[in-house]
Amino acid sequence: MLIYYNTSGYQYDIITMLINFQNCEDDIMARTITFRSNELEISKKVKDIMEDKFKKNGFATSDKLESDTELVISVGGDGSFLKAARDLDFPDLPFICVNTGHLGFFAEILPDEAEIDYFIDCYQRMYFEVNEIDLLEIEILDNEGKTIKQAINELVVRGNRSRTAHLILHVNGNYMETFSGDGLIISTSTGSTAYNYSAGGSIVDNRLKIMQITPISPISTNAFRSFTSSIILPSEDSEISIIPEYKNEATIILVIDGEETKLSNVRSIKTRQSKKQVKLLRLSDYEFWDRVYMKFLKTYDYKADELRRR
Template identity: 70%
Template sequence: MARNVVIKSNELEISKNIKKILIDKFLSIGFNTSEEIRDNTELVISIGGDGSFLRNVRDLNFPDIPFFCVNTGHLGFFAEILPTEKEIDIFIDAYLNSTYVINELYLLEVDIKGKDEVNHTYAINELVVRGNQSRTAHMGLHVNGNYMETFSGDGLIMSTSTGSTAYNYSAGGSIVDNRLNIIQITPISPISTNAFRSFTSSIILPGQDSEIAIKPEYKSEHTIITVVDGQEHKFNDVYEINVRNANKTVKLLRLSDYEFWDRVYMKFLKTYDYKIDEARF
């Protein structure tokens, strides 16, 4: 049976062109390609930005198959190569010769409990919980059954180490090496007054054996909003949200020169035109 590679792209013209190049190259070396996972699928290639990768993982139901990302977006933190034929040839050669590493991304497992149903999901980057229509959110925060605080503010971010460089970082949270299994809780615009006492900086918990419970306290409207890896959902009458380390990972294929902190420097601190200056990253 021929080896199979799933190739997914967003709707940008450059992404569609790169997809066609990849299909042609893999077919020429005896592989099959498809849009969906088959029994003989061994790799998923995501063409686009970081958001495309997150959507593809979710759409394919978090498979136990490595992903490889080609950047046609902006930041491209998950991406390994730029959208050029030279870069594609470097990748295919590395893949055929097994000169790569597999980076396992820790996930959050989330249960959103309402009066009538429980919504179950996973997050690669983060779960955000906030109030509706820019109202102040009030919620009890519990860790391993122990009361920590009644948070008041715009919301809370629960992030993985992978997600520490995403919304968490923009909200003032810490960047954490993605080899570490942690859960970071970062407040969004916390209120800390005599009336409302909230943590004003992030808390970092060990991923293993940590269970977080968020219990909304409704002052008026019984609605909260959750955002999981950029996908927003509105819920009514949620009484508890549980967050824990998932018993699964997402595998990301990295070329052998990948180094997390070098990527942090290149993406956040270095000033350059990546289309011109980044031959390899």
């Protein structure tokens, strides 16, 4: 049974494989899967195993995004999923991740044959959910004009050459602060468990449509007054604007989902909810707060696990 609903929520290194839901007769789906791989040997090995198993189950395979591609499967870690989505320009296709990386917050499948076989069986029986993740739209204005970028997790704005950043922050056209510190993070609920969390931001339920502004090492003195904790805004009708305070800070560092860019002559950076979304295929037993516990709090204390299950 296919369950399809809108939600958000997650984090980031991998291969990527694609499959495509097309209009099908008698519930028979298109059969093309495309693989994209990072260079880790374990990822390549898992990719080869999965490719062979999908072929045996009647799927064709390809190294490219085909017109009848159904699904994107990342094998490795969260960063490769983010890179794949960006490189493919956030296609209207579901993704699923196989974790051969570290944290693997996006990952749904472990890299062993039993897990892979279970996933293929669930996929063919349509025992899964498709979650829609809201993106950030980032509008960068400089002397050359406007550039539009998309982010799944977050935008990070930093000063150039590790210097203190002085950034004027507006929300919906209203002045909020002149921030001084290492930088600002603007994250989605999905990105709340990524860099935002490491910087002291809040974990936000992935069903909530929000943008979170989190300061990185803020300076709050008589000379510089900055918020020292996160600000959470509804994303559907909010716009965040960041302007470098000084001309010599018009060269800044932007990091979008881990991809760093140095920009000169920046006039403003505006962030709002994007019209684009990314789809994540989840097996039917997925639960966000259980994932948070497993990735951030779980220990080998079996007594605590037993108490938690009661």
